[in-house]
Amino acid sequence: MLTFTLRRLLLAIPTLLLISAVIFFMVDFAPGSPMSDIPLTVPPEVRAKMMAAMGADKPVHIRYILWMKQFFWNEPLYGIDALLGTDFAQGAQRIISWQSKVPVFQLIGERLPQTLTVMGTAYLIGILIALPIGIYSAYRQYSWFDLAGTFFSTMGFSVPTFFTGNLLILIFAVKMGWFPTIYDTNLRVTDWDSFYRMAMQMALPVTVLALFNAAEISRYTRASVLENLNQDYVRTARAKGMTEKTVLLKHVLRNSLIPVVTIIALGLPTVFGGAIVTEQIFKINGIGAALIGAIHVSDLPVIQTITFIFAVLIVLFNLIADILYGILDPRIRYD
Amino acid sequence: MLDARDETAPLVQVKNLKMYFPIYSGLLRRHSGDVKAVDDVSFHIMPGETLGLVGESGCGKSTVGRAVLRLYEPTAGSVRIDGEDIPTLTPEALRRKRPTMQMVFQDPQASLNPRMTVADIIGEPLDEHTTLSRDEKLARIYELMDQVGLNRAFANRYPYAFSGGQRQRIGIARALALNPKFIVCDEPIAALDVSIQAQVVNLLEELQDRLGLTYLFISHDLSMVRHIADRVAVMYLGQIAEISPRDALYAQPLHPYAEALLSAVPEPDPSGAQQQRIILKGDVPSPANPPKGCNFCTRCPKVMDICREVEPKLQEAAPGRQVACHLINPL
Numbered sequence: 001m002l003t004f005t006l007r008r009l010l011l012a013i014p015t016l017l018l019i020s021a022v023i024f025f026m027v028d029f030a031p032g033s034p035m036s037d038i039p040l041t042v043p044p045e046v047r048a049k050m051m052a053a054m055g056a057d058k059p060v061h062i063r064y065i066l067w068m069k070q071f072f073w074n075e076p077l078y079g080i081d082a083l084l085g086t087d088f089a090q091g092a093q094r095i096i097s098w099q100s101k102v103p104v105f106q107l108i109g110e111r112l113p114q115t116l117t118v119m120g121t122a123y124l125i126g127i128l129i130a131l132p133i134g135i136y137s138a139y140r141q142y143s144w145f146d147l148a149g150t151f152f153s154t155m156g157f158s159v160p161t162f163f164t165g166n167l168l169i170l171i172f173a174v175k176m177g178w179f180p181t182i183y184d185t186n187l188r189v190t191d192w193d194s195f196y197r198m199a200m201q202m203a204l205p206v207t208v209l210a211l212f213n214a215a216e217i218s219r220y221t222r223a224s225v226l227e228n229l230n231q232d233y234v235r236t237a238r239a240k241g242m243t244e245k246t247v248l249l250k251h252v253l254r255n256s257l258i259p260v261v262t263i264i265a266l267g268l269p270t271v272f273g274g275a276i277v278t279e280q281i282f283k284i285n286g287i288g289a290a291l292i293g294a295i296h297v298s299d300l301p302v303i304q305t306i307t308f309i310f311a312v313l314i315v316l317f318n319l320i321a322d323i324l325y326g327i328l329d330p331r332i333r334y335d
Numbered sequence: 336m337l338d339a340r341d342e343t344a345p346l347v348q349v350k351n352l353k354m355y356f357p358i359y360s361g362l363l364r365r366h367s368g369d370v371k372a373v374d375d376v377s378f379h380i381m382p383g384e385t386l387g388l389v390g391e392s393g394c395g396k397s398t399v400g401r402a403v404l405r406l407y408e409p410t411a412g413s414v415r416i417d418g419e420d421i422p423t424l425t426p427e428a429l430r431r432k433r434p435t436m437q438m439v440f441q442d443p444q445a446s447l448n449p450r451m452t453v454a455d456i457i458g459e460p461l462d463e464h465t466t467l468s469r470d471e472k473l474a475r476i477y478e479l480m481d482q483v484g485l486n487r488a489f490a491n492r493y494p495y496a497f498s499g500g501q502r503q504r505i506g507i508a509r510a511l512a513l514n515p516k517f518i519v520c521d522e523p524i525a526a527l528d529v530s531i532q533a534q535v536v537n538l539l540e541e542l543q544d545r546l547g548l549t550y551l552f553i554s555h556d557l558s559m560v561r562h563i564a565d566r567v568a569v570m571y572l573g574q575i576a577e578i579s580p581r582d583a584l585y586a587q588p589l590h591p592y593a594e595a596l597l598s599a600v601p602e603p604d605p606s607g608a609q610q611q612r613i614i615l616k617g618d619v620p621s622p623a624n625p626p627k628g629c630n631f632c633t634r635c636p637k638v639m640d641i642c643r644e645v646e647p648k649l650q651e652a653a654p655g656r657q658v659a660c661h662l663i664n665p666l
Contacts, residue, residue: 231445
């Protein structure tokens with residue numbers, strides 16, 4: 001397993017290099033740059049100085065290599081310094097946002113907690129709802145519960161979050177006035193009162209995203225459990241005289257979980273990535289909102305860095321899903 | 336051990352067992368008919384006896400085995416095993432009854448949970464139905480593995496690491512774990528190589544002698560049934576055509592279907608008198624829509640007018656032999 005993990009990590013290096021190049025050049029070649037926003041009244045030599053100050057005057061391949069060095073060497077050094085209080089980086093150049101002139105990783109550090117709180121909670125709740133629904137739907141196939149569950153997940157699947165989000169805001173925030181419409185990023189949870197307010201402002205976005213995630217996961221769970229329920233070894237377990245609980249939760253569920261775990265693990269990067277649309281609707285100042293903001297003003301370093309981080313996460317969770325396979329299924333040994 | 340009453344009373348008594356699978360069709364999945372997989376089947380098995388159940392594919396042999404053990408919920412009929420009526424037991428009582436009656440499944444690959452080690456598979460019923468300590472349980476698992484001829488060193492391996500014959504031994508050890516009285520062997524050798532089949536059948540016979548087991552041996556392999564069974568029931572399209580003692584049946588089958596079936600057994604001795612094969616024409620009718628009258632009337636070489644109108648009942652035709660055919664005069 002260790003050899004397998006190391007081999008996969010080594011294989012990830014060329015993959016990520018290729019992805020980084022594609023992302024960097026595609027974003028760079030896209031039309032629009034912060035330079036185009038400088039008024040024409042600014043004299044050309046001032047304009048050139050402004051570009052030089054941001055490093056935007058260098059050819060694209062130089063900027064790519066510089067960005068790579070900053071991403072893989074300088075920024076980790078700053079990270080270590082921040083954690084241990086050392087000074088390895090010694091003022092080396094960081095990836096700077098063209099828009100705010102703040103290091104991009106500092107920006108991400110500010111935005112990520114909001115995203116993780118909301119998306120993480122939504123994902124967790126989604127899984128907790130989806131598994132029992134999926135299992136019971138399969139166990140009582142074609143029952144009313146199953147039909148309702150199928151209806152619910154088809155709805156969750158097919159109705160986009162920007163629709164359900166706005167619908168919920170309209171009903172519960174505007175008409176009923178139960179929940180706030182805007183997420184307050186500055187709210188710190190210090191006591192019960194602020195915890196209550198936090199819960200209230202998280203309620204709507206978490207509901208929207210949890211329903212969306214639960215719809216997908218419950219479909220896969222149901223399909224997978226159904227497939228295993230008809231297997232011969234389930235009949236063997238019943239013939240052994242095991243309780244239905246043991247049959248379902250030990251024999252069937254363990255065999256059914258593999259595809260479900262894949263879906264869950266592969267979906268996890270979206271938790272970090274933030275559901276970009278949902279963050280916009282609920283005004284959550286998360287990483288998705290940061291990305292959209294950067295795209296609006298062609299803040300290339302921010303776009304390139306955040307997009308690349310998403311790519312790294314997806315590659316990483318693919319690997320984690322493969323390793324989980326090996327843990328769940330004793331037949332799969334990668335060595 | 337067994338008192339006088341038990342020796343004369345059958346261990347398994349099946350009466351008018353019916354197993355219909357509903358067919359749902361149309362937009363609203365209305366109940367539009369039934370597949371009559373098992374239609375009014377009755378037989379009994381004495382303690383220590385092996386009843387062979389033969390018939391072609393799809394005739395309902397396996398369904399009988401599963402319905403007898405209530406792995407399916409039978410549509411109607413009674414199944415008395417060791418004094419209790421299986422179809423009417425409550426789920427909890429049925430679960431406690433399971434140790435008495437076990438099954439060896441056809442597909443030794445699919446019937447073992449791929450995520451459990453051999454020791455877990457064999458030991459799981461012990462967790463559920465006994466209060467053995469860990470060490471006692473392990474000792475019992477090793478004892479069972481010895482009984483079926485599996486190396487103890489393999490206890491922590493997973494089913495995929497075994498050959499078909501070894502897997503079937505695991506299945507047999509699992510069935511034996513709780514000292515059952517009655518075992519349904521559902522085509523236990525059909526998925527095995529010919530060279531392994533004899534080993535497994537001999538193992539089953541040996542265990543029967545040693546542990547006093549009673550078998551319902553389901554198979555389409557007529558030579559194997561001849562080898563292991565004391566009495567043989569021949570099934571056709573969900574019904575029993577003939578039940579006879581083994582030797583009598585193989586010497587002189589009474590039912591035309593049994594005759595045709597036995598004529599298809601290959602003769603191992605080429606110099607011997609070549610038996611005339613009876614070739615049946617046509618296909619087996621659908622069990623969802625069986626013919627009126629005798630189920631076999633569409634293919635029977637000796638069909639008469641009455642066969643298409645009146646369904647023959649299973650009746651005693653000779654001592655110990657029951658046949659369902661209008662040609663045979665009851666005793």
